[in-house]
Amino acid sequence: MLGSKKISLCRDSVYESFFKDHAKSLRNFLFVKFGDKDLSEDLVQEAFIKLWENCNKVNPDTAKSFLYKIAINTGISNKRHDQVKFKYQNIIVHQKKSADMETPEFIMEEMEFNEKVKRIISSLPDRQREVFILNRIEKKTYKEIAQLLDISVKAVEKLMHKALLKIRSVIGNK
Amino acid sequence: MENNNFEETFLAKWISGELTQNQLADFEKHPHYKQYVKISEATQNMSLIEYDIDNALLSLKGKVKTRSKKVKVFTLYKYIGIAAACLVFCAGLYLFTFSNTIYTSSIAEHKNVVLPDGSTVLLNAKATAEVNKFKWKKNREVNLTGEGYFKVKKGSKFKVKTALGVVQVVGTEFTVNVLDNELLIVKCFEGIVKVDVGIKEVVLTQGNALQVYNEKIQQWNFIKEAPSWVLNNETQFNSVPIGYVVTALKRQFDIQILEPENIDEKLIFTGRFSNNNIKNALYTVFSTLGLKYEFVSEKEIRILDPTE
Numbered sequence: 001m002l003g004s005k006k007i008s009l010c011r012d013s014v015y016e017s018f019f020k021d022h023a024k025s026l027r028n029f030l031f032v033k034f035g036d037k038d039l040s041e042d043l044v045q046e047a048f049i050k051l052w053e054n055c056n057k058v059n060p061d062t063a064k065s066f067l068y069k070i071a072i073n074t075g076i077s078n079k080r081h082d083q084v085k086f087k088y089q090n091i092i093v094h095q096k097k098s099a100d101m102e103t104p105e106f107i108m109e110e111m112e113f114n115e116k117v118k119r120i121i122s123s124l125p126d127r128q129r130e131v132f133i134l135n136r137i138e139k140k141t142y143k144e145i146a147q148l149l150d151i152s153v154k155a156v157e158k159l160m161h162k163a164l165l166k167i168r169s170v171i172g173n174k
Numbered sequence: 175m176e177n178n179n180f181e182e183t184f185l186a187k188w189i190s191g192e193l194t195q196n197q198l199a200d201f202e203k204h205p206h207y208k209q210y211v212k213i214s215e216a217t218q219n220m221s222l223i224e225y226d227i228d229n230a231l232l233s234l235k236g237k238v239k240t241r242s243k244k245v246k247v248f249t250l251y252k253y254i255g256i257a258a259a260c261l262v263f264c265a266g267l268y269l270f271t272f273s274n275t276i277y278t279s280s281i282a283e284h285k286n287v288v289l290p291d292g293s294t295v296l297l298n299a300k301a302t303a304e305v306n307k308f309k310w311k312k313n314r315e316v317n318l319t320g321e322g323y324f325k326v327k328k329g330s331k332f333k334v335k336t337a338l339g340v341v342q343v344v345g346t347e348f349t350v351n352v353l354d355n356e357l358l359i360v361k362c363f364e365g366i367v368k369v370d371v372g373i374k375e376v377v378l379t380q381g382n383a384l385q386v387y388n389e390k391i392q393q394w395n396f397i398k399e400a401p402s403w404v405l406n407n408e409t410q411f412n413s414v415p416i417g418y419v420v421t422a423l424k425r426q427f428d429i430q431i432l433e434p435e436n437i438d439e440k441l442i443f444t445g446r447f448s449n450n451n452i453k454n455a456l457y458t459v460f461s462t463l464g465l466k467y468e469f470v471s472e473k474e475i476r477i478l479d480p481t482e
Contacts, residue, residue: 024225045234052238092220117216130247136217160186
């Protein structure tokens with residue numbers, strides 16, 4: 001009892017560090033799920049406000065899943081009213097490689113390739129796209145993704161496999 | 175491993191580096207291998223648009239402050255609740271230890287009360303004595319309404335407070351009778367009693383009695399060793415207005431007087447009445463004063479109009 005009281009989320013400092021630990025990852029997850037920057041950031045705010053309002057009811061151990069559940073549910077109900085188009089070209093940025101020894105031609109070619117991959121990612125089925133981005137871009141392990149999406153690790157791996165097959169086949173055809 | 179098609183999780187295992195050496199060596203010979211490597215490399219360096227976490231926290235704090243008042247009030251209520259509980263507890267404690275103890279006698283009842291120092295008060299019918307036990311050692315004080323017969327152990331000042339004045343003794347026996355908070359009778363049976371009625375201080379010795387009514391003080395002597403209501407269960411009065419005698423009657427008997435306006439308030443009663451027998455008591459009080467009355471029921475007595 002005393003132990004859990006001490007780290008109660010109602011304490012400003014605990015709440016704040018909880019935000020810093022989870023806000024970005026939640027926002028990116030929502031970003032991937034809904035493909036809308038403003039929506040996902042609003043959802044993060046909403047979810048954290050709900051968490052604060054229930055800070056003495058929510059156990060710190062389950063706060064994370066509480067947060068994700070609230071955000072996803074609110075997001076889904078918002079999305080129903082306003083069908084969001086996925087605009088992944090806009091949300092995925094490509095970091096420049098540090099070693100800039102390549103020729104301009106090579107760089108151009110690489111940029112083209114990257115744009116192509118982004119476009120294909122955008123066109124993937126929802127689940128495949130979620131798994132692929134969470135793994136490749138958010139660098140989450142299959143186990144973490146399985147927990148987030150509430151599916152088995154095996155299912156994650158299958159989706160990942162399918163996504164890679166699809167991306168390669170589209171590139172190969174062009 | 176690599177026949178014409180992959181196992182359904184093969185690429186996932188490859189990209190996360192979970193393939194065995196042999197599986198990897200096989201895969202490297204696959205015609206599409208280079209394309210997969212390119213995809214892997216390209217996505218390796220991709221990231222999502224930056225999230226301005228500090229800004230987000232700032233705006234969250236603003237929203238939480240304006241919207242979480244409800245929550246704060248709730249927690250405050252909790253503290254108020256605790257405080258209230260403490261207060262109630264303290265008040266209870268206070269009531270049990272510091273506040274006054276009240277003894278009451280009902281109609282026709284004599285009640286003996288032993289005070290903390292061993293002094294006793296015999297309460298006549300319909301009387302109350304209020305004592306603060308906690309302060310008793312410093313202040314021997316009794317608040318009295320009605321009549322009480324005090325036997326006080328020697329010691330510090332002993333005070334009987336009434337609406338009409340304070341009766342103060344050192345160690346003695348006396349009665350104090352308060353009628354309707356308007357008439358005070360003090361009788362001293364032993365020792366010395368000091369009566370302070372505000373306008374005057376009167377000292378009574380054994381066999382002295384005092385009556386205060388309407389700011390007038392009357393004194394007389396008697397030869398009894400104890401009050402008549404203790405010895406003979408009689409009530410005795412010496413020049414007391416009839417209204418207070420009725421009050422005294424009502425203390426002894428559970429009766430109601432109907433049409434009391436037929437009683438001439440100026441009538442003065444001197445004498446005694448029995449506390450045992452209501453018929454005798456009424457007869458001795460009313461007939462000696464020339465009042466006519468009738469029993470309407472066992473408990474209701476109507477005073478008849480004297481002019482009829």
